Amino acid sequence: MERPTRIGVQLAPQHAPMQATIDAARRLEDMGVDAVFGWDHFFPLSGDPEGVHFESTTQLAAWAVATERVQIGPLVFCNSYRNPDLLADVARTIDHISGGRFVFGIGSGWFERDYIDYGYDFGTVGTRLDALAEALPRIRARWDQLNPPPLGRMPILIGGKGERKTLPLVARHGDIWHSFVGPDELSQKLDVLRGHCEAIGRDVAEIEISNGASVRDGIGGVGFERLDALHAAGTRLLTIPLxxxxGPDGYALDRVPAFLEWRDRKNG
Incomplete structure (x- = not known):
């Protein structure tokens, strides 16, 4: 059966009051998006670096209360910021608040300012990926031990594109693989992921391929050529960053309907 094409929106928790993020999540659900994602940082990544910003886990819990149907989750949790067993419990709790709509997105971390200001060891790309590899089995084991456990199977989304460390983790643990690679590179990465899956006896078709859309796609006459190419290469979840x-009123939600129309055309 053909996997459906889906559209997510990442509401960056920056430069907006908390209620604006909650209202935006509600409006996106009413518009028909498939998933609303946050991110896991402590400071803005663009604009004024000292601007308004909120913590991920508690914000996601607020979105879980405010919505009823849309999937929610982080894009992505940073593995370095919380004990893996605690993070598993946090995710399980938000999953229950949401009624089983939580997507557990996780990555190894990269934003050095977060680490320095909050007292975490930044390490290296390699040590952070090794820590993620150690954390994922602990997280899954904790879910099995919790009372009550998550509501159903909580999808694990893993972000990154490294062929030697990240993609083997996706093959072993991931239900969704998220990256920002372009259409030309994606096919080669999928071949590598397929090889890692075959090595452990898993069908790569079990993994949903996710990628970051751009607000430039479909705007100003650019069209959806890049998204069409990503879709042709196998991408089925595309997420718009906001x-x-x-805009003058905060999140530019008026950009979203064109993406939903594109999705509906792909789904026939």
Whole structure:
């Protein structure tokens, strides 16, 4: 059966008051998006570096209360910021608040300012990936031990594109693989992922391929050529990034309907 094409929106928790993020999540659900994602940082990644910003886990819990149907989750949790067993419990709790709509997105971390200001060891790309590899089995084991456990199978989304360390983790643990690679590179990465899956006896078709859309796609006459190419290469979840300072009224939700129309055309 053909996997459906889906559209997510990442509401960056920056440059907007908390209620604006909650209202935006509700409006996106009403518009018909498939998933609303946050991110896991402590400071803005664009605009004023000292601007308004909120913590991920508690914000996601607020979105879980405010919505009823849309999937929610982080894009992505940073493995370095919390004990893996605690993070598993946090995710399980938000999953229950949401009624089983939580997507557990996780990655190894990269934003050095977060680490320095909050007192975490930044390490290296390799040590952070090794820590993620150690954490994922602990997280899954903790879910099995918790009372009550998550509501059903909580999808694990893993972000990154490294062929030697990240893609083997996706093959072993991931239900969704998220990256920002372009259409030309994606086919080669999927071949590598397929090889890692075959090595452990898993069908790569079990993994949903996710990628970051751009607000430039479909706007200003650019069209959806890049998204069409990503879709042709196998991508089925495309997520639009929005920031709280995208427009005079905050999140530029008016950009979203064109993507939903594109999705509906792909789904026939």
């Amino acid at each position: 920031s709280g300072d995208d």
